[in-house]
Each structure stands twice: as structure tokens, then as C-alpha cells.
Amino acid sequence: MSRLGYMMLRRLLWVLPVAFGVVTLTFFMARVFNGDPTELYAPPEATDALRAQIRARLGLADPLPVQYVHYLGNLVHFDFGVSFNTGQSVAADLSDRLPATLELGFVGLALGIAIGIPAGVLAAVNRERWPDFALRGFTLSGMALPQFWIGLVLIWIFFVSLHWLPGPVGRLPIGVALPPKVTGFLLIDSLLAGRPDLWGLALRQLALPAITLGISTAAPIARVTRAAMVEAMQSDYIRTAVAMGHGPRAIWFRYSLRNALLPVVTLIGGIAGHIFAGAVLLESIFAWPGLGQYALQAIERSDFAALQGFVIYASLLYVLAFLAVDLVYMLVDPRIRA
């Protein structure tokens, strides 16, 4: 096998022990920290026998190691157990809620990249001049402000004051039926169902949470892009390119930006890992029925199975995002293979 192939394989296999660690940690943490959920499901006047029965139904009667082995066995065929809250299997719950999170995440992240990278380039090529300072103000506040506050302020401006965009009531206005589910993405499903009106409604609902997400992701992206661009523009190969008479555009975009993109890719990978795990606070403000809200409810109600399922999903997503970044690196950057 080629050296590159071997490196990639080793990197891929490394995911397994990390995943195992995450699963184990989650299981014991949920058990140790989150107390006994029997109380939440037993009526106050319940007899001890009834409580024991409930415990058995919840799978909590066995000793901890037995529960753990049982849990691992089920995980192997993607059985995360049943949520106490919804009564559905956790896997089904997660996949029901995934599209909402993904749709918001994709649009938000796309906005963040579309704003962040050009902003970073603009700041770098105007280094220490006013566009750089203005953008620095933007990135600093984008990173320093809590996402939920940005969301609230946008709601106040665009919904409460200007009435341009709809209020925070979820993916569609109240009372509007979902289009038949094909992909779960409303922006796609509504078109597939031949309902452009629905597409418009969904887009308007999506606008504010996506812009909030876009602002708070654009800030770190712009910052890292700027730093990497500045670094690249001071390198020897750029000096050579300048000496050879290339114009500024070629210098900025063809040489500097392309070389500056690697750290930006790393950052975007990390951000994507976070976003697709569901923005807990953002979703709770905009009543967005995604994974973040699900996790919040699971925490509030000590819903072990749901919580574990979610945490495992979120952590693996994170691990996979970095795996993807590393693999892209190995393919793109010849220096790593050496």
C-alpha cells in the first residue's frame, strides 16, 4: 500500500478507540450524574413495587456493568434504546430531527463562509488600513457576543420593529402543513411538491436563525483567513511571484489565498462539527425543532437514552469532521506526505 494510503487508513482506524471512549464515558456520566429518572415517571403515591416495576421497564434494575454491556450490544446495531420522553426509539427521534438542524446548519455555514473568507482577504490585503480595522471590530464582536443575544437582537430589529421577517416559531408559520417528506429539507421538499409558496415561507422562517449562525461563524473564519493570508503574503514564494511581475490579483487569489486556505479548512471542519450537532441555544430561541432542542429537553428531563444517543451522535460527528479535515489535508498538502 502506498504511504499515503497507509496514513489515511491509520487515521481512519484511530476513530474506533476514540468512539469507544466517548460511548463509555457518556454511559457512565449519564448514570452517575443524572440521578434516578424513576421519580420523574412514577406518580407520587406509587408503591415500592410499582417503582421497581418502572425501574425494570426503564432497564435500570440490572447492575450497572450489565446495563453497560447490554447498551454496547445494542449500539452495535444502531439501537440507542427508547426515549422516555417521546416513547419512540432514539434513533428514530434523532433522524426525525436531523434535517431541521442540517438545513439550518448548511445555510448558516454557507453564509458564514461567503462572508468570512472574502472579509478575511479584504482585511489582509488592506492590512493596517481602515478596512482591516473595521473588519477587526466585526470579527471581535462576532466572537465576543453570545449567539443567543445576536438572535434576539435580530428578532427585535427585523420582526418586532420592522416586520420584515416572521417571528421565531419554527420552520414554518403556525398552522402551515409540512410538505410530504422526501429529503426532510423544507427548501427542497417544498419544490419537489410543486409548492413555491411554501418554499418562500420556509425561507423566510429560516432567514433569521441562519443569519445569526452566519454572523457568528463568519467572525472566526474571517479572523483565521486574515491571519493565514498575511502569513502567506509575507512568504518567500510570494516575494518571488511579486519579483516575477505577477499582478496583485494573481498574487492575492491564485497564490496567497490558495496557500492560506489550509488552516481555514481546519476551522470550518471544527465549526461544522459543532453546528451539525445542533446549536442548542439558537434552536431554543427560534423554536427550531432540531437536535439541539432535543438534547436540551433530554437534559431537563433526565432522559438517559435520548441524551446518550445525542451525545454519541454529536461527538462522533465532531470526530468525523476532524477526520475529514485530516484526510483533505493529506490529499491537498504534499508536505504532509513526506
Next chain:
Amino acid sequence: MSSDEVMAPPSLPTSQAQVHARPRRRRWRTTWSLRIGLAALVFYVAVALLSLVWTPYDPLVPGIGDGYDAPSLAFPLGTDRLGSDMLSRLMMGARYDLGIALTAVAIALTIGSALGVVAGYFGGAFDTIAMRAVEIFQAFPGLLFAMLVVQAVGAGIVNVILVLSFVGIPDYLRLARAEIQAKRNWQYAEAARLAGNPRWRVAFRHLLPNSVGPLLAFTSINAAFAALVTASLGFLGLGLSPNTPEWGNMIARGQDGVMTGQWWVSFFPGLAILGLTGSLYLLGDALADLADPRRRR
């Protein structure tokens, strides 16, 4: 910082003008970041201390105004739904958000860098185990972890501080380990060893002090993160008791007001957070510049 970076020759300035212009500009920017960041931080500490002895009104007493009073001369930042004075509550909130963030970060810095020095200098089995543990912990979403633990062990300042410091430890461990590994075989460390110092002394008295710059720079950034998580926990109602004037709590309290036009209740606590975290970021940037003169910006 990777060892490659240390070894790389500094790139040569391209013209005579740059030789003089670049360092001066960088210094200008660094010193101003440092000044603004420090000044703002001192301001917050001063407000927090002031709130111990004086606030315009009692921050915890409702019914001082009629409820949702707009900003006016009597109430410069308005009042909340219950009629408590917003300015007084904001001032008192500085104690919580600033105090929690700084304490948590101090604990994480101490424990994390000590572990990192041991892992980086002595290596071996401890290093392997520590790094694996770090990798697993870092796969956990930090905010979620904090929510989970606080919900389970109960709200309260001490618990929030402990959780935040625990979440921070892996980062410091990593950073300190990388620093020590890079410097372990530098000449001054070699000299210290040859002079007969025991190994722990070389690690903690010679190598660690030389890594303080990057660690402090990260601490500042990390404190901003800790303040944001504190506010997030407060916003979700998981952090401190609901009546505590912690800024995240206050934003949550004002959420209904935003929908009906009383924007000030949620708006001003957000600005308070922006000032605190923003100044910590500025400070962190400046410290990173100072710690690494080669860092080009």
C-alpha cells in the same frame, strides 16, 4: 506552536521601507490592544467591586419602577418586568460573570498546565494516557457537557466554576505539553540538567516559566469562552438561581420583553458581555503577540 515554526528562518523583509515600517506598526497595534483590553478589564473589576458597596438602587428588590420602564434619567438603562433597576443589576452581574470566568480559568490553568508539563517532559505512559483522555474529552461538545453536569449536580456558583474549569483543563494540558516538548532539548534546559537540577525542577522551574507567555495568552481567550458559557448556562436557566442578576439570566428574563418591544432588558446585558469577552479577546491577542515576537499579523 509546532517545532517546524520555531526552526523556520524568519522571512526577510522585502524592502528597506518594510524593515522599519512593519515592526513599528505591529507594536502600535499590540500596545493598543493591550491598553484597551486591560483598561476594560480593570473597569469591569472596578464595577464589580463598586457594586459591593454601592449601586443606584437595590438590584434584588422588584417594584422600584412600575415594570418595563424605558431608559430615562431615573433609570438610565430602564427596569425589567418586575421593576428592578437594570443598571444596578448589571453592575452586580459583573461580580458573577467576571468572578466565575476568572476563577474557573485560574483553576484550569493551574491543573492543566501542571499535567501538561508532566506529560510533555516525562512522556511515557502518563503522556499516552493523558493524550488519549484529552482526545476523548475534546470530542465532547463543551457547552453540552457543562449543561449535563450542572443539571445533574445542581445549579450554583461553585458547581458552575468547577465544570468550567474541568472543561478547560484539556486545552491547557495540550498547550503546556506542546510548549515543553518543543523546549525540552533546548540548550538552557540541557544546561540546567547538567548543573545537577533534578528533573522536576528543570520542568517546573526552568521550562514552565519560559512557556508562560503562550499559556497566558490562551488563558485570556479561554476566559472569554468561560464567560460566554456562563452566560449561556444562565440563559438556559441551568446556571445560577433565576433571580441572580447574572447577565445570561437577565437576557433570558428579558426575552418576552423583546417580543413586545421592551428591548432594553435583554439588550444591555448583551453589551456588558460583549465588553467583557471582547476585552479578553483583545488582551489575548496582544499577549500572544508579545509572547511570540515572530508572530506576524
